[in-house]
Amino acid sequence: MPHFILILLFILVSGCVSQAPWEKVDYDRQAEAYTNRGMGYLEQGETGRALQDFRKALEVRSAYSEALHGTALALQQQGDFSLAEGYFKQALQARASQTAVRNNYAGFLFSQNRYDDARKQLEEASKDIYYADRILVFVHLGYVAIKLDQPEQATGYFQQALALDANFIxxxxxxxxxxxxxxxxxxxxxxxxxxxxxxxxxxxxxxxxxxxxxxxxxxxxxxxxxxxxxxxx
CATH class of the missing domain: 1.25.40 (Serine Threonine Protein Phosphatase 5, Tetratricopeptide repeat)
Structure with missing residues (x-):
């Protein structure tokens, strides 16, 4: 069965969130660190703890795209789809070039059976030729085409995926x-x-x-x- 591959974003920072010397002065690094820890909790399925850290990140940087994105993913896991979509949109408004966010938003739309909306997001994401996981965008476009009963288009998308990685099983x-x-x-x-x-x-x-x-x-x-x-x- 077609399923989207979730992409979690981690920003490389050093130090401990609770004791880092920059905690009260470097708000950018503080937001990054809280977001990283929240993503770690999210990966473990601890959505409540993840949301707490995303909230802390947003308290110091209210338009921090990665924290908005993490909040959307956590709410999606909790089944709060209306709120989740709002945070996906906020994340893209804060940083429209964040292709991983757009890919995951498309996955959210796909899970809601909104295939045309998902395709629009993926088509936009596919334009980012420097995106490290661009192959997944074409795979997901293929899944959307399958759901829309467009096998020829689906075939084309999966062939594009193989053009990026001929060994993609x-x-x-x-x-x-x-x-x-x-x-x-x-x-x-x-x-x-x-x-x-x-x-x-x-x-x-x-x-x-x-x-x-x-x-x-x-x-x-x-x-x-x-x-x-x-x-x-």
């Missing part, structure tokens, strides 16, 4: 399935060959690959995959 797995549904068996088989060489042997991939090689008439691969499936049972 998730893209190969999704293209294996998409090409199978399109009955593009030879192209699907190429994705299986990559996954086989990468030793990707989960049941879903093997079953999909078996359908592919049965349709290409590759009996050697049929026997190989059946052997893997039998050994797993």
């Amino acid at each position: 998730l893209a190969h797995q999704t293209l294996l399935e998409l090409r199978s549904k399109q009955q593009a068996w030879q192209q699907a088989e190429r994705h299986w060959f990559f996954l086989r060489d990468a030793q990707v042997n989960d049941q879903a991939t093997l079953k999909q690959a078996l359908i592919v090689v049965q349709n290409t008439g590759n009996q050697k691969e049929v026997r190989y995959i059946n052997g893997l499936l039998s050994s797993a049972n």
Whole structure:
């Protein structure tokens, strides 16, 4: 099932939040440190403690984008979707160039079945050619296209992901399935060959690959995959 990959932002700072010598004078570093600690709590699922630190960050820097973003993520985890969206928007207003925030906002919209809105955010995010996780933007655009029943567009997005990283397993797995549904068996088989060489042997991939090689008439691969499936049972 398509799912978005969450991106948590951590700002590199040293020192302890509660005892750092700059706590009362360097508000930028103070906001960064509180936000970092909040993101750490968020990663551990402690949303209440995370929100406390994000609040402290916003008390010293009221428009601090990273803290607004963290607040949005925490509220989303708590199921307070209306408030979460408000904080996503505030984070983008404070710093529109924060592509990771836009990606996560798109993930929020996707989870609310607002696929067209999610695509708009992702299309904007895809313009940031220097974004370190740009590959995820194209993967997420592919998921949106799948939900909108646009398999050709989805295929194109996952191919763009592979253009950025030819070894991205998730893209190969999704293209294996998409090409199978399109009955593009030879192209699907190429994705299986990559996954086989990468030793990707989960049941879903093997079953999909078996359908592919049965349709290409590759009996050697049929026997190989059946052997893997039998050994797993």
